[in-house]
Each structure stands twice: as structure tokens, then as C-alpha cells.
Amino acid sequence: MKKTSLILFLIALTSFLPGIVAIHEPPRTYVSGSSVDLSIEIPAEVETIAKINLCYGPRGETGYSEKTMDSPLPGTQAFTVRLQPQELQDRELQYWFDFELTDGSTFSYPDEALGGEPYTLKTEIQSGKEDVGFVLLSTEEDFAQKGEYVLVVSYFAIADQIDPATIEVWVNGRNVTSLAVITENLLSYRDPKPKTKNYEAVVTALDRQGKLIKSQVFTTLVDPKGGRIKIYTWGGVNFASNFHRYRPQEEYEPNQPEDPKNSYAGWLDFNIRYKQLKLNLNALHSSLENPNRQPIDRYCAGLQLGFLTIQAGDQIPQLSPLAMSNKTIRGLYGSLKGQYIGLELTGGEMVRKTIAGGDPDTYTAFRQQALGGKLSLGTERGLLMSLTLARNRDVINSLNPEDYISYDPETADTLFVVAPQDNLVASFDTRINIPALNTNLGVEVAGSLYNRNTWPGPISAEEISQYLNGFDYIDPADLAEVFVINRNMEPILPGLPNCAARAWLRTNFLNNIISVDATATGPVYHALSTWGQKPDTKTVTFSDMFNIGRSFYLSGVYIWQQDNLFGTSASTNTNRIWHLQGTLRLLKYFSLRGSYFNSDATNDENTAVGEGLVFMPCLRNSHYYTVGAGFNNPRVDYLPYFCELNYRNGTDFSNTIQFGEYRNSTNSINFSLLSKFGRIPLRLQVNASLATLANDLSEYIPVLSFNYISYHARISYSLFKDKLIPWLQYRRSDYNIANKGDKCNDFLSLGLEAFPWKNMSVNTSLNRMTNVDKSNSNLKHQTITWSLTLGQRF
């Protein structure tokens, strides 16, 4: 299982939604006391992503923190975020990315529901080759480790090979050498007030040849309370806000941005553990919550006792990607998980957005009764089979009558303009884990019943018999409590169009990490407890990542997607996306990168349906390549310790009236560098990019050629041993848009990161963003934003 987990953990490149590919190269290690920059690149469809949050926390612990990633700079596709030393705490961390798309859907990457595992990040001192000459004496068998942490390491077997003066002791990533007692054959370190349960220690030394040798990672489980009070509590309180002052442009222009809204959010996590019993409390209040997307505010209380889990309040049950997943439900959840059998049940309310009062610009939401259950047989180490059922039903009286009834004054008719819906889904999946072959594979099939309008109630037995020509197996009135059967069902008799299926394979052999996913969704398959599968499509995704040690990575993705699964449309659309990326590390500190991305969209005539119709052939292509070179040696001071140069060239092409006829060529060059200055805690980051977009062919839409040059600089200075980190950031982008003149986007930001006491973080910044049209001063608008986030973990 561990090996298989490792496979999934290492997958750094994959596609998780049709059309979206994410590339993340995990750094895996970091230098103790330094910050870490993480980035995730979205080569295409980047505009569909509203934001990405980095979720990170100590490995093996359930608590985690979130940090919103910076949106891509002009000319780039990478979301970035920096973790400061206080956030890293020199611990081994696990992290993943939470995506929020512009359509409101959310998902995690890697997605645990699909078998993914979080990435890990450890200090350099925790990785590398180990010398067996370091022997742990303070084993848990001989040392009680109650109310204290004691580390005793003997190295007398290699005492003549090392210089004791060069010995360093690292505990949870912190250099505690000065606090340790070091003799020529033995060292001892003691923490009389342990704050955590898991201690990881590493001992390093230089041998007589000056080569660094190190111990294995000595992991020790400590009872911080020393058995006095066996109740553990942990959690965090957080607050975040954005306040804006907007100065609109003096001259009206339809494309000018809207006045941004002030917003704030607060959230609390509180956990208690007593022996096998775990309790958790979670609460969130946000002024940005959309009542049409999920119930306002989030509250959750949970209990876990061995194999039993009970949650009350808001939660996101992950029963099955095809039946119930990634949607917030307010209600109850319970699970019983044994070695060979598991049962999960959930019930409560979701919301479903709908128009109000027949006005397509006004929205409200149905409260929706949601029920789900999953029965699993087998073991995750071998064969596991699961049956999942999910039901969603709109609660009619959750809407005001004026939202669903419209009165027509001309005809004097009363119209029902909003229809409540009913949905029933069943799915069955089988997965096989073969640890010996590093392989995990599975298949899931699901079928749905969907009624798009239950106002008329169930159809009568006689009507259904007439409608379906003698069908008299059921009386729909008997089943109305479970599902409303009437003529609004899509279709009334279930068949393959109501079905969806997916299959997957993850394997690792000869340094290849291979992932294959195939999905097919029928045109009338509906699962209201998910964010929805793209109907009437089939998708195949293949990805491979190959590496030779840490010196060479090669990864590739191929996605093929086609709609019109049942040939019911006049044309069939096909998308093909493939991507290849390679990284070669040279001399430990240098790297060369290259990538190629290609996306094709075509359509084919379906003569069986489209006979007599005018077929409009379509071809859209987007391709680009990137080459780059980089240098990264965190031990370099004064000179840039990180620099990277990338060149990107690509073309977008379309010959369809539907999307316009164009051929856009883009060229961009990006340069980044990071510097630090030895003992002077100053850090400097500089980015510059230069890009041109040339529109070679434009018959139907205006020419949009433009050039832009963008500069970005960030400087920070650490005070009081990293407790206060003031920073200043400036970004300027100058655009020259053909036929529209010169424009300028100016962004100045002054901020402070503060860590006044343990586990407390304060981030505040004052940002000024100005957009200037150099040819018309009346088109200038400005936004000043004050951001504040507070976080306290305990």
C-alpha cells in the first residue's frame, strides 16, 4: 500500500477536469530557515479558475492552513505562493491545492477521492543518504517519553571517522545543537516541555574527509502531557478581510470594472482527542458566501471513535465521483468502517440555483433534500467493491410563491415558471490494489433517474400504461415517496443514455508513473449531488511521468474528448490535448526546461441526424512551446541564488464563424531572480516579461494585436528573527494595443507579515492598483485595497 501511495503521491502532472491540465513540480525539500516558493502551472483554460488555495499542514496531523495563491502575472500561466519559515516551521509538511472555478465548482488536487495523495515537503536535512553508524538509544521501549522528549544517539561505532565538533542535531527541522550535550561517542538532547507529539530528529556530522554524513530520521512519539491529562486539544482561529476604496473613471465605458465589494471571513477549527475518541468543531462565516451555491455559513461538529464516525452540520461527503462528491450538504453523516466492510450514510439539505419569478437575470435557490449511502465490501489493500445510492429532491415550499408562480395579465393565466426536480443515482465501483505490482485500478458505473419537473406529481398507472404501451409493472404513485415518475422524466424509461462510467489505472514501473482515466457520460445522466459531469461526452486521459533520480524528469499528458456519444446531434465535436515537458538538472544547481502544448478542437458532420442541415466545419488549434534555463542554489548569498529565463512562443488558430476566424501569434520572454544577502535579512525578487501578440488573420473580429512589457519587484526585510517581515511590491504593465492606444496597469503594495508569538500570524497589506489609458485621462480608474488576515493555531 505504501508503494502504491508513493506512486500517487509522486504524480506531479495530470488532468483532473476535461480541458484543464495542472503542472506542479514538487520541490520535495527546502533549506531549513528559508522560505519556499510553490507554483502550479495551468497551460490552458486558466481563465476558468477563480482562485487556487494552497492547503498545507504538518504531515500526519489533520489540522491544516490555507494560503491563497497569487494569480499568474501577465504572460505566464503559473499560480504562485510563498511559504515563510514561520509557516514551514522546519517541519515535514503535506500540501495540496484547492481549486475554485468561475462556475462555482471546487475540487482538490491531488484529489483523495480519486486516489491522489498530498505532496510532501521536508527540509533538506530530512532527506538524503543515511549512515547506520548513528544508533538511537532513546527508543520508545526504553525511554517513556512522557511529558518530555529525550533524544540520545550513540555514534561510537564511527566516532573515529567523524569530527565531533561538526556534529549538528536537528529536531523537527530546528537546529538544536547548542542545546544538546555532545561527547565523543554519544549525544543527548532533551525538550522538557514538548509541544507536539511527533518528533523527527536527524544528526549530521562531517567525516574526516569533510563529507557530510547523517543519521536516519529518528521518529519518536511523545506524550506531551506525560500521562497526567490525556486530553489533547488543537485547532486554529482565522480572520481575513479585504476593504476597498474605488475611484471610477470619469468617462463611462462598458468594460470598466465594477466597484469591488468589501468582504470578510472568519473560521474556527477546534479538535479534541481523548484516547480513541476524537471530536471536532468547525465554523465559518463569510460575507462572500453565495446563498445559491450552498447554505450560508458553515458549521460542523464531529465525533470519531475507532471505526465509527459521525458528523453533524455542513460537510462534503465523498461517496462517489459519479454519485455524490464535492458538494456541501447540511445534515448528518455517519460511517462505520471495519476491516472488510464499510457503511457510509448521509442525509440533509443542499441548494440548487434557479431563476426567480421567471426573470432570467434574478436567481434564487431551492433547498434540496439530499440522501446518500455507500456500502463497501473488501479491503483497500486488495479488492474493494462499493455500492452507492444518492437521492436529491427539491423542496417545493423552500421557495417563496412569487419565485415560482408568475401571473400573466394578458391571458390571466397563472404560470409555474420554476420547476422542482427529482434525481436518483446508483453507482457501483470495484477497485483492485496490487501493492506487489505498484498498481491500482478500478471501474465505476452509475445510472440516474431524473425528473426535470415534478409539479404534476406522479403519473397514474393507467396513463403510464397507455404512454408506454402496456407497461404495468409499477404504479408510480407507490414510488412517489422515493421518486416522482411522470412524463417530465428524461427519458421515462431508463437506458444507456442515463448512465455514466469511469475506469482508471495507476501504476509504476521502471520509473514511469502512469495514470490512465476513461470516462463516459450519457446525454441525460444527472447527478445533482455532484458538480456535474459534462453530459454526452467520453474522455480518455493518459499521463506518464518518468524520472531518472533527481536529474531528469519527463512528463506527458494526452487528453481526448468527444461529445455526441449517442449520435443525437448534427455534429460531433472532438478535442485533443497533449502536453510534454522535460526538465534536466545539471551539476545539481542548473536546470534546463522545455515543454510543448497542443490543443485541437474539430467537428465532424453526423449525416444520420444532420441531413439537410448546413454543416459548419470547425478547426481550432492552440499550440505553444516553452524553453527555459534556471539556476537554484539556496546557499548562494548576495548574488541571485535563483534565476530563471523562459521563452514562450505559440499560435492560436480558428477558422470557424462560431468562434471567429483568427490566427494569433504570441511571443513572450520571462525572467525571474531571487536574491538574499547573507546575514542581512533582505530578500529581493524581480520578474520581468515582454510579450507580443500579433493577429495575422481577422476577418470577423477587430484586430487585437498588442505588445506589453511587465516588471515586478518585491523586497522584504526580516526583523526580530523573522518575527516581522515588512515588504514592498511594485508591478507595472504597459500595454500597447493596436487601434486602442497605450494603457498602463500600475500596482503598488506595501505589506507586513508578522509572527508575534508562537503559531500566530498576521498579514496585512495596503494595495493600490491604477489603470491608465494614456490616450484618454478620463479612462483612469483606481482601487485601493486594505487586506488583513489573522491566524492563531493552538
Place this chain on the structure above:
Amino acid sequence: MNQKHIFIALALLSTSLLSAAGIAVVSGNQGKCILRRANKSIKYTNGTILESNDVLETEKKSGLALKFVDNLTSMHLFSSTQISIDSKAIISGLSKQVELNKGSLYVKQLPGSGTLNVAFDQSKVSSDAASFLIRTEGGGKAWISVFSGTVTFTNKNGAITTLEAGRSAEMQPRGQVKANPAKDSELTAEELAVVKPTPEHDKRRITVPMANNQGQIKYVEFAW
């Protein structure tokens, strides 16, 4: 030659070159104990490194555990016990010298760790790989119980007696040794808790001595 022997050989070489090296470490303590170094009382905690000629003493209702640098030898001092420790490198391993002045001492020594001598009055107990408990009240009188391995007892006259696992022996001031089958009832509750810690789920057990066809005493454990 297995890895353990290589480890010991390297240890010996390196230890012989060391100066001011630690020889053991305090791994646990309970109640009031005293550590003396060069006739001065030293403050100690779990993890304190012990040096040659350190004197360890426990008072009433106290206990102290230590582990040697070879990671193969550990000891437990019961209430009202006083020892001094020393070690040096020899060909067969790390030689550990313990002088038991009074009280009760439990020794657990895994194979490959070199020799161990526990001296009391003018007698000594030696082993290469054994676990045993020795108790003395001074005056040349002692009691020893062997739980595993073989222990050699040398009296003040130089006479040697060998004790195997499952045997206990009473040493008289004149050097006589009287050996018997060991019984748990000979151990105090304090000693039994350390020598044979009983997990909660193992409380319903009983060990019965039985003779086989050759008349050797074997211990059969019944659990229910």
C-alpha cells in the same frame, strides 16, 4: 562475521581512542535518586550522559534506569541501591564494570555487547549475554536470579559457580552458593514489575515448573 560483531569491533577501536566519552545514559527515573561525579552531586534528568566512575544511588521507593552506549546493555536500580559504573574497550566488546554497594540491580545484556562484571564485597558476577537480578545487603551476602543466558559467580576465594536461566542462588558470606529453581515469589512486587512487566491483557497467566523426561526443570506458562 555478522554486522553486530563488526559494530562491536569498530566500537572497541573507537572507544579506545576516546577521552571524556559518555559510557551510558539515564533512561528513566522515579522518586529520589542521586548522581555523584567526583564526590559532587550532579543534577540529572532522563537523557543525562553518565561517565566513568559515576556513582548512582536511589532512595526508598525510588528507581533509576540506565542504558549503555553499546545500545545492548541496560540496568535498573531498585529502591535503596547504590552502584558505581565504569567501562572500557576489550577485544570481545565493551567491558562494563559495575560495583554494587547495596540494594537490588536488574541487568539486561544482549549478545555481542562484551563482558559485564557486577562486583559486590570481594565477589563478582559476570556474564556475556544474560538478564539477571542481583540483590545484596552487604557483608558478602547476596541473592541472584537468572532469567536468560548464563551467569558466572566468582566468590572471594576464586571459586566459580555457573548459573543458568531459571535458576536462583544464595551466596553466603563465606562464599558458599546454594542454587535453586527460580521462583517469581522470590521477587518483590517492585522487582517483578520491572523484570516481568505484565501487560493488561496478559494478567491471566500462570507459570508452572515441570520436569521433563531427563529430569530437567522446564517452565510452562498457561494463559486464559
